[in-house]
Amino acid sequence: MLLNIKDLHVSIKGKEILKGFNLGVNKGEVHAIMGPNGTGKSTLAAAITGREGYDITSGGIEYKGKVINDLEADERANMGIFLSFQYPVEIPGVSMTNFIRTAVNAQREYKGLKPMPASEFLKKMEEKKNLVEIHSKLTKRSVNEGFSGGEKKKNEIFQMAMLEPSLAILDETDSGLDIDALKVVAKGVNSLRSEENGFVVITHYQRLLDYIVPDFVHVMYDGRIVKSGGKGLALELEEKGYDWIKEQFDN
Amino acid sequence: MPKKTENILQDNILEYYRENESVLNSGLLDSAKNIKEEAFSFLTNNKLPDNKDEKWRNTDLSSIYSQKLTLDCQAEKYDKSIDEIFVCEVHGFESLKFSMLNGWFYSPDNEKIKVFENGLVVGSMIEAQKQFPEIFEKYFNSVIEENRHGLIAANSLLANDGLFVYVPDNLVVDDSVQLIKMLNREENLFVNSRNLIILGKNSKLSFLHCDDSINHSPGFLNTVTEIVVCENAHLHLNKLQNLNDSTSMVNSTFINQYENSNITVNVITYNGGLIRNELKVNMLGQGSHADLNGIYLMDKSQHIDNQVFVNHAVPNCSSSELFKGVLDNRSSGVFNGYIFVGRNAQNTSAFQQNNNILMSSDAKIDTQPFLEIYADDVKCSHGATVGQLDTEALFYMKQRGIGDSDARLLLMFAFTAEVTSKINIEALRLSIEDMIKKRLRGELSICDKCVLHCSVPDMPPEFDIDLSKI
Numbered sequence: 120m121l122l123n124i125k126d127l128h129v130s131i132k133g134k135e136i137l138k139g140f141n142l143g144v145n146k147g148e149v150h151a152i153m154g155p156n157g158t159g160k161s162t163l164a165a166a167i168t169g170r171e172g173y174d175i176t177s178g179g180i181e182y183k184g185k186v187i188n189d190l191e192a193d194e195r196a197n198m199g200i201f202l203s204f205q206y207p208v209e210i211p212g213v214s215m216t217n218f219i220r221t222a223v224n225a226q227r228e229y230k231g232l233k234p235m236p237a238s239e240f241l242k243k244m245e246e247k248k249n250l251v252e253i254h255s256k257l258t259k260r261s262v263n264e265g266f267s268g269g270e271k272k273k274n275e276i277f278q279m280a281m282l283e284p285s286l287a288i289l290d291e292t293d294s295g296l297d298i299d300a301l302k303v304v305a306k307g308v309n310s311l312r313s314e315e316n317g318f319v320v321i322t323h324y325q326r327l328l329d330y331i332v333p334d335f336v337h338v339m340y341d342g343r344i345v346k347s348g349g350k351g352l353a354l355e356l357e358e359k360g361y362d363w364i365k366e367q368f369d370n
Numbered sequence: 371m372p373k374k375t376e377n378i379l380q381d382n383i384l385e386y387y388r389e390n391e392s393v394l395n396s397g398l399l400d401s402a403k404n405i406k407e408e409a410f411s412f413l414t415n416n417k418l419p420d421n422k423d424e425k426w427r428n429t430d431l432s433s434i435y436s437q438k439l440t441l442d443c444q445a446e447k448y449d450k451s452i453d454e455i456f457v458c459e460v461h462g463f464e465s466l467k468f469s470m471l472n473g474w475f476y477s478p479d480n481e482k483i484k485v486f487e488n489g490l491v492v493g494s495m496i497e498a499q500k501q502f503p504e505i506f507e508k509y510f511n512s513v514i515e516e517n518r519h520g521l522i523a524a525n526s527l528l529a530n531d532g533l534f535v536y537v538p539d540n541l542v543v544d545d546s547v548q549l550i551k552m553l554n555r556e557e558n559l560f561v562n563s564r565n566l567i568i569l570g571k572n573s574k575l576s577f578l579h580c581d582d583s584i585n586h587s588p589g590f591l592n593t594v595t596e597i598v599v600c601e602n603a604h605l606h607l608n609k610l611q612n613l614n615d616s617t618s619m620v621n622s623t624f625i626n627q628y629e630n631s632n633i634t635v636n637v638i639t640y641n642g643g644l645i646r647n648e649l650k651v652n653m654l655g656q657g658s659h660a661d662l663n664g665i666y667l668m669d670k671s672q673h674i675d676n677q678v679f680v681n682h683a684v685p686n687c688s689s690s691e692l693f694k695g696v697l698d699n700r701s702s703g704v705f706n707g708y709i710f711v712g713r714n715a716q717n718t719s720a721f722q723q724n725n726n727i728l729m730s731s732d733a734k735i736d737t738q739p740f741l742e743i744y745a746d747d748v749k750c751s752h753g754a755t756v757g758q759l760d761t762e763a764l765f766y767m768k769q770r771g772i773g774d775s776d777a778r779l780l781l782m783f784a785f786t787a788e789v790t791s792k793i794n795i796e797a798l799r800l801s802i803e804d805m806i807k808k809r810l811r812g813e814l815s816i817c818d819k820c821v822l823h824c825s826v827p828d829m830p831p832e833f834d835i836d837l838s839k840i
Contacts, residue, residue: 168769171761196771208766212784221780222770229771261784262766278770 121146121317122167122286126178129159129166136162138342139178142319144286149318151328151353154339155361160321161205163339164290167319168202169195182286196222197229201284203275205291209264215257215274219244219281226282247280251307269300276307287311288319293327305330325357340368377435379560380418383524384410390443394530399499401507409526418520428704428736429646429675434590434618439560441528445474462797465548465578468492472553473561473591474531483534490543491536495564498534505536509568513596513624515650521620525594529562532595535577539570539600546576546795553591553617554584565595569603569631576606576795581613581621588616588643595623599631601655606794607635610802613642615670622648627687629655636793637664638802639674640809646675653680653687653715663789664693667809668701668733675704680720682711685745688719694789696782696810698729705737707752713744722752727759727785782810 122144129137136159144150152160165173167180169192179186187195210218224234235243248257251273263271272292279287289308293301308331312318320331328336328350336352337344340361345368346352356364387394387410395403418435419426466486469476475494483493483501491502499506514522533549553561569575581591591613599605605625613619619642627633637647651660666674680689689709697703705724726735739752759781767777786806793799 170765191774192765192768193771193773193777196769202769204766204769208760208762210760210763210766210781210784212787213780218767218770218780221772221776222767225773225776226771282770 120144120181121148121183122319123181124167124178125181127166127180128176128178129162130174130176131162131172135176136342137166140339140343142337142344144317144319146285146317147314148335149312149320149331149333151320151322151333151336151350152339152344153322153325153336153353153356155365156323158339159342160339161290164202164288164319164321167195167288168192168200193225194229197226199285201279201282201287203272203279203287203289203292205294207263207266207271207275209266210262211264213262215260215262216244218262219257219278222278223281243281247277250280250310251277252303253277268295269297272296272300272304273307276304280307280311283311285316286319287316288321289331290321291323292320293322293324301327302330325353328353338364340364377418377420377432379435379437379439380413380520382439382441383528384413386441386443387527393443394528397496397500398530399503399507402499402510405511405526409523412518412523413520413527416520416523418524423519425677425706428702429644429673431618431620431644434644437558437590439590440555440557441560442472442474443530445476445531446472461801463546463795463801465546466492467548467550468533470531470533470549470551470563472555472559473529473563475533488543489538489541490547491534492547493534495532495534495566496530498536498566502534502536505568506534506566509596509598510566511596513598513626513652514594515624521592522594522622525562525564525592525622527562528560529564529592529594532564532566532593534565535567535575537569537573537575537603540572541570542574543576546578546798548578548580550580550582551591551593552582552584553587553589553613555589556585556587558587559589560592561589562592563594565593567595567597567605569597569599569605571601571603573600574604577608578798579607579609581609581611581619583612583614583617586614586616588614589618591617591619591621593619593621595621597623597625599625599627599633601629601631603628603631605631605633607633608793608798608802609635609637609647610640611638611642611645612640613645615641615643615672617642618644620646620648623650625649625651625660627651627653627655627658627660630657631655632659634661634792634794635663636789637676638790638806639664639666639668640805641667642672642674644673646677648677648679650679651681651689653682653689654684656684656686658687660687660689661792662689662691663792664695665786665789665806666693666695666697666703667786667806668695668703669698669729669812670701671699672701673703674701675706677704677706677708678722679708680710682709682715682718682720682745684712685714685716685718687715689721691722691724692789692792693724694786695724695726695735696729696785697726697733697735700730700732702734703736705735705754706740707738708740709742709750709752711741711743711745711748711750715745716747718745718748718750720748720750724754725785726754726756727782728756729758779807779810783807
C-alpha cells in the first residue's frame with residue numbers, strides 16, 4: 120500500500136483536529152476527500168507532509184511501508200510526497216527556474232542521482248510548462264510573485280509534473296479557478312495519473328471531480344471519515360449538500 | 371565593583387601629536403598644517419563621541435577608548451612585494467590596483483603617485499600635496515561638514531597618508547580603480563587614513579574600496595574619505611568590508627555632488643568586530659541623483675552601524691536608500707537614515723528603505739528613519755522592517771525537497787539580491803554574490819588572502835543557484 124493512515128489523531132496547539140482518521144491509498148488510485156469547512160481536510164494534508172505545529176498525538180502515517188510520523192518535511196518530499204498548496208507561497212527574489220531546479224536536484228541527490236544536466240532540465244521544463252499552458256518565461260519571475268490565482272494553481276501542477284511524485288495531495292486545487300483554468304489543471308493532473316502513483320484530492324465541491332474522476336470518495340466530518348463510496352457519492356453530496364451528514368453525526 | 375572604563379585614547383592622541391608634531395607636519399602644505407592645528411584645538415575642547423551623544427547612543431566605543439593603541443607617524447619599511455602579503459584576482463574583473471598597508475600608501479617600486487596617459491592621477495596623499503598642490507588645496511577638507519565630531523578631528527590631526535584620486539574633466543575611466551587597505555600588524559594599531567577623490571566635469575569613475583584584515587590581531591581604523599563629484603560626473607563606489615572580529619572601524623565618507631551628477635554607493639559589510647559607516651551626501655547641484663545601498667551580514671557579537679545623511683540643498687534632485695541586513699547570534703545593528711530637504715529644494719524625491727532579518731532572538735537592530743522637510747513640493751518615503759525568515763516560504767521549499775539549511779540560505783540570499791543587483795560590473799557582482807553565499811553558509815570569517823576571496827576556489831554549491839538569473 121502506498122499510503123496507510125491508521126487511527127490518526129492530530130492536534131494544533133493542544134486542540135485536537137483529526138480524531139481517529141483512517142485512509143488507505145494504493146498505487147494507481149485517486150481518492151477524493153470531501154466535507155464541510157473546518158472538518159480537518161487541510162490539517163490532513165499538513166500532517167501527511169510534515170508541517171511544523173501539527174502534532175501527531177497517536178496513530179500513524181505509513182508511506183511505502185515506512186512510518187513517517189517523525190520525518191522532516193523535506194525528507195517526505197524526497198520520498199515522493201507532493202502537496203499542491205491551497206495557498207501557494209510567494210517567494211520574492213527566488214526565480215522560479217532556480218527554485219524548481221534546486222528542488223529537482225535535491226530530490227535526485229536523495230535518490231543518489233547526479234544533478235540533471237541543464238539541457239535536459241530546460242527541455243523538461245518547456246514540456247511541462249506546455250502541459251499546464253504556462254506561457255510566460257519563468258526564468259525572470261520570482262516564485263508565485265505577481266501570479267494570478269489561476270497561474271498559481273497551474274504552477275503547482277507544473278511543479279508536480281517536474282517532480283513526478285508517487286503520492287500527490289491536491290488541497291483545494293479548484294478554489295479560485297475559472298472553468299478554463301480548472302480544465303487545464305485537471306488535464307495536467309490526468310496526464311500524470313499512472314499505475315505507479317496515487318492521488319488524494321481534497322475538495323469542497325464536486326465540480327473538480329467531473330474532470331479528475333476519482334476511484335473513491337470519502338466524506339470527512341469532525342476529524343474523521345464518516346462515509347466512503349464510489350464517484351457517485353460526490354454527486355449525491357452535490358445534490359443534497361452536507362447538512363444531512365452533519366445531522367446524522369451530530370445526533 | 372566593575373572598574374569604570376576610562377577614556378585614555380583622547381589624551382594619547384593629543385600627547386602623541388605634541389611629541390611627534392614635527393614629523394607629522396613635515397612636508398605638509400601650510401593649509402594642511404592649519405587644518406591640523408584646528409583639529410588639535412577641537413580635540414582639546416571636545417570629547418571623542420560616546421554613547422551620551424544622541425547619534426552614538428547605540429554604538430559603544432568605550433572599550434576602544436580605554437585601550438592603549440599604537441600609533442605610527444611614519445610608514446614602516448617593507449621590502450616584500452605586495453603580492454607576498456596579499457593577492458587579489460577577481461575573474462573577469464580588470465582594475466587598477468592600489469594598496470595601503472597599515473594606513474600608508476604602499477607601492478613596491480616606490481612609485482608614490484601615478485599619472486596615467488589619459489590624465490588620471492592616483493597615488494599617495496603625501497605625494498599629491500607635493501605634485502598637485504593646487505588641486506589638493508582646493509578640495510582637501512572642503513567636503514567635511516562644519517559640525518564634525520572628535521573622531522573626524524582625530525583623523526585630521528593624525529592622518530597623513532591615504533589615497534588621492536583625480537579624474538580630469540571629460541575623462542571616462544574604463545577600468546575600475548581599486549583601493550585595497552590592509553591591516554597586518556601584531557600590535558593593536560590605531561590607523562587614521564584620509565582619502566580624497568575628485569571627479570571633474572563630465573567624468574566617470576568606478577571605484578572599489580576594500581578594507582581587509584589579513585591576520586587576527588585587533589586594530590582600530592578611523593578613515594575619512596572626501597569625494598567631490600563635479601557637474602555631470604558619474605561615480606560608482608563599491609565598499610567591501612571584511613575585517614576580523616577584534617577589529618573596529620569608523621568609516622566616514624563625505625560626498626559633494628554638483629549639477630546633473632550621479633552617484634551609486636554600495637556598502638557591503640561581510641565581517642568586522644565593530645563597524646560604523648557614516649555616509650554623508652550633499653546635493654549641491656540641481657538634477658543630481660544619489661543611489662545609496664548597503665548589505666550587512668553580522669553574527670557572533672559583531673556590531674554594525676550605518677548612518678546615512680542626505681542633504682537635499684537644491685531643487686530637482688533625487689535620492690534613494692536601500693539597506694538590508696541579516697543579523698545572527700548576539701550581533702547588533704543600527705541604521706539611521708537622515709534625509710534633509712531644504713526650503714529651496716522643491717521637486718525633491720527621496721526614498722529610504724531598511725529591511726532586517728534577525729536570525730536569533732538575541733540579535734538586535736535599532737532602525738531609525740529621520741526626515742526633516744522644509745520644502746512643500748517633495749516626494750519622500752521611508753520604511754523599515756524587522757523580521758524573521760518567512761516560515762511559510764520555508765515550508766513551501768522544504769515540501770519540494772529542499773533541505774532546511776539550503777532553504778534558509780536561498781531565502782537570505784534572495785533577500786540580499788535586491789542590493790547586489792545594483793552593482794553594475796558583472797564580474798564584481800558575481801564575486802560579491804559568491805562571497806555573500808559563503809558568508810551566509812558560515813564558511814567565511816575573514817578571508818586569508820583578499821576580500822574577494824578568489825584565490826580559493828568555490829566549494830561545490832550545496833544548492834544550484836544560477837546567480838545570473840536569480
